[in-house]
Amino acid sequence: MVPSEYRLPDPAQRDLDAEALLALGRLDGALGAVRPTTLRLFAIRLLRDLLVAVLRQEGHAFTDQRFHAWFAGVATLSDQPPRLARSPRVLCEAVLTELTHSSWEVLAELAARFQAALLAPGDHIGSDIADETARQDAYAIVVAARDLIAELEPSPLPLSALERLHRAVGEHVLFALPERAPEPIAIGSIRLTVERAGAPSPRWALEMLWGEHWRAAGLMAHALPLPGLIRLDALRADTPSGRAEPDEAPTILATALRDVAQGLCGNLTEADQLARRLEDSQPGxxxxxxxxxxxxxxxxxxxxxxxxxxxxxxxxxxxxxxxxxxxxxxxxxxxxxxxxxxxxxxxxxxxxxxxxxxxxxxxxxxxxxxxxxxxxxxxxxxxxxxxxxxxxxxxxxxxx
Missing domain, CATH: 1.10.10.10 (Winged helix-like DNA-binding domain superfamily/Winged helix DNA-binding domain)
Structure with missing residues (x-):
C-alpha cells in the first residue's frame, strides 16, 4: 500500500494514524505509572476479557452471567453450541497454558492460578480420544500463530507492523478468511447442495501473542493480549469476495489500533478507580x-x-x-x-x-x-x- 492508494486524503489519514499512535503511547506510558494493585486488577480484567473474546470469536453465543456460571462448572456455556465451534473448555485451557509463558509476570502468574479455577464442564465426556484431539487442535492453532509472528521482523512502526501482520494472516491457510464450501444434504428423497461457512478464523491466537512482538520491538513495556486488533475486513484473502479495498485498509488498521488502545486505556482507568474504592472499602x-x-x-x-x-x-x-x-x-x-x-x-x-x-x-x-x-x-x-x-x-x- 502506498499513499496514493488511500481513500482518505493524506491529512485525514495522517490525523487518524496520529490518533492511533498517540493512544498506543498513552497506554504504554500509563501502564508504567500505575500502582501494583491497579496493574493486578487490570490484568485480571484483561484475562477475563480475552477468554470471553476467544469464545465469541469461535462462534459461541452467551451472556457474561452465563460465562461465569460455565467457568464455575454449574452450567453449559450455551444452549445451542455452534456446529463448527471448537470446545470452549479446551480453548480456555489453551489460552491459559500459553499465557503462563508470558514475559509479563503479572499475567503469567494469574494465568497459572486460573488454570486451577477453570471448573467448566468438558465437551467430550467419556471420549478421551475426542478430548485429546480437541486439545491437539487448539495447541496447533497456538503454535501456528507463534510461528507466523516469528517470521515477521520486529518494526518500530506499529502501523507498518500491523499491515504486515494482516497481509501474512490473509495468506495463511489457517488464519485467512474462511471460505464457504458446498455441502450435499438429503431431505427425504430430495438431494440438495447448500453452501455453509467454514470454521471461523482463529485470529484470537495472534491477538493473544502479538503483544510479545511489539514488546520485542520496544513499542510496549508489557506483552499485552490485544483482543480485537485483527480486523477481518482488512484481511487480504485470495478471493475477491474476502478482501478489503486497498484504499480502505490503512483506515481500517489505524482505527483498529486506536480503538483497542483506547479501550485498554479506559480499562486501566477503571482499574485504578476500582483499586481506590477497594482500599476505601476495607478499613481496619x-x-x-x-x-x-x-x-x-x-x-x-x-x-x-x-x-x-x-x-x-x-x-x-x-x-x-x-x-x-x-x-x-x-x-x-x-x-x-x-x-x-x-x-x-x-x-x-x-x-x-x-x-x-x-x-x-x-x-x-x-x-x-x-x-x-x-x-x-x-x-x-x-x-x-x-x-x-x-x-x-x-x-x-x-x-x-
Missing part, C-alpha cells in the same frame, strides 16, 4: 489479610464459587468461608445460587462500617481466639523481620 483490616486479594479477584474477574477462590488464593475451605462471612456481615458480598451452588461477587456500593474494629467484632471467633491470633501474628512479624522479609511481601508470595 490487617495488611496481612487475604481479604484484599479476595476483593481484587471478585471485583476484577467477576462472580466465582468458593472452590475457585480456594484454588486462586491457596486457602482452605474454612479460611475462604471466614473471609466471605466477614464481607457478608458488612454488606459487601452478593451471592447468586445456580444448581445449588453459590456464586459470590462484591457489592462496592455497600456502606462499610467506619469503626476500624467492626470486622473483628463481627467475627465468629471469641475474643480469646482473636487475642491468640494477634499474638501469633506478632510472632510472625518478628520472625519475618529477622529474616529480612516484610509481612506484605510474605502475604503476596505464590501459594504452593
Amino acid at each position: 483490616r490487617r495488611r496481612s489479610s487475604r481479604a484484599p486479594a479476595l476483593l481484587e479477584l471478585l471485583a476484577g474477574f467477576g462472580p466465582m464459587r468458593s472452590a475457585q477462590i480456594e484454588a486462586l488464593l491457596g486457602a482452605t475451605r474454612l479460611g475462604v468461608r471466614t473471609m466471605l462471612g466477614a464481607l457478608d456481615k458488612v454488606g459487601m458480598l452478593e451471592r447468586t445460587t445456580l444448581a445449588g451452588v453459590h456464586l459470590y461477587s462484591v457489592n462496592l456500593d455497600a456502606r462499610v462500617a467506619e469503626d476500624a474494629n467492626d470486622l473483628a467484632v463481627s467475627s465468629t471467633f471469641s475474643s480469646a481466639a482473636l487475642g491468640e491470633y494477634e499474638a501469633a501474628m506478632a510472632d510472625i512479624d518478628a520472625l519475618l523481620a529477622r529474616s529480612g522479609v516484610s509481612l506484605d511481601e510474605a502475604d503476596w508470595e505464590d501459594e504452593p
Whole structure:
C-alpha cells in the first residue's frame, strides 16, 4: 500500500494514524505509572476479557452471567453450541497454558492460578480420544500463530507492523478468511447442495501473542493480549469476495489500533478507580489479610464459587468461608445460587462500617481466639523481620 492508494486524503489519514499512535503511547506510558494493585486488577480484567473474546470469536453465543456460571462448572456455556465451534473448555485451557509463558509476570502468574479455577464442564465426556484431539487442535492453532509472528521482523512502526501482520494472516491457510464450501444434504428423497461457512478464523491466537512482538520491538513495556486488533475486513484473502479495498485498509488498521488502545486505556482507568474504592472499602483490616486479594479477584474477574477462590488464593475451605462471612456481615458480598451452588461477587456500593474494629467484632471467633491470633501474628512479624522479609511481601508470595 502506498499513499496514493488511500481513500482518505493524506491529512485525514495522517490525523487518524496520529490518533492511533498517540493512544498506543498513552497506554504504554500509563501502564508504567500505575500502582501494583491497579496493574493486578487490570490484568485480571484483561484475562477475563480475552477468554470471553476467544469464545465469541469461535462462534459461541452467551451472556457474561452465563460465562461465569460455565467457568464455575454449574452450567453449559450455551444452549445451542455452534456446529463448527471448537470446545470452549479446551480453548480456555489453551489460552491459559500459553499465557503462563508470558514475559509479563503479572499475567503469567494469574494465568497459572486460573488454570486451577477453570471448573467448566468438558465437551467430550467419556471420549478421551475426542478430548485429546480437541486439545491437539487448539495447541496447533497456538503454535501456528507463534510461528507466523516469528517470521515477521520486529518494526518500530506499529502501523507498518500491523499491515504486515494482516497481509501474512490473509495468506495463511489457517488464519485467512474462511471460505464457504458446498455441502450435499438429503431431505427425504430430495438431494440438495447448500453452501455453509467454514470454521471461523482463529485470529484470537495472534491477538493473544502479538503483544510479545511489539514488546520485542520496544513499542510496549508489557506483552499485552490485544483482543480485537485483527480486523477481518482488512484481511487480504485470495478471493475477491474476502478482501478489503486497498484504499480502505490503512483506515481500517489505524482505527483498529486506536480503538483497542483506547479501550485498554479506559480499562486501566477503571482499574485504578476500582483499586481506590477497594482500599476505601476495607478499613481496619490487617495488611496481612487475604481479604484484599479476595476483593481484587471478585471485583476484577467477576462472580466465582468458593472452590475457585480456594484454588486462586491457596486457602482452605474454612479460611475462604471466614473471609466471605466477614464481607457478608458488612454488606459487601452478593451471592447468586445456580444448581445449588453459590456464586459470590462484591457489592462496592455497600456502606462499610467506619469503626476500624467492626470486622473483628463481627467475627465468629471469641475474643480469646482473636487475642491468640494477634499474638501469633506478632510472632510472625518478628520472625519475618529477622529474616529480612516484610509481612506484605510474605502475604503476596505464590501459594504452593
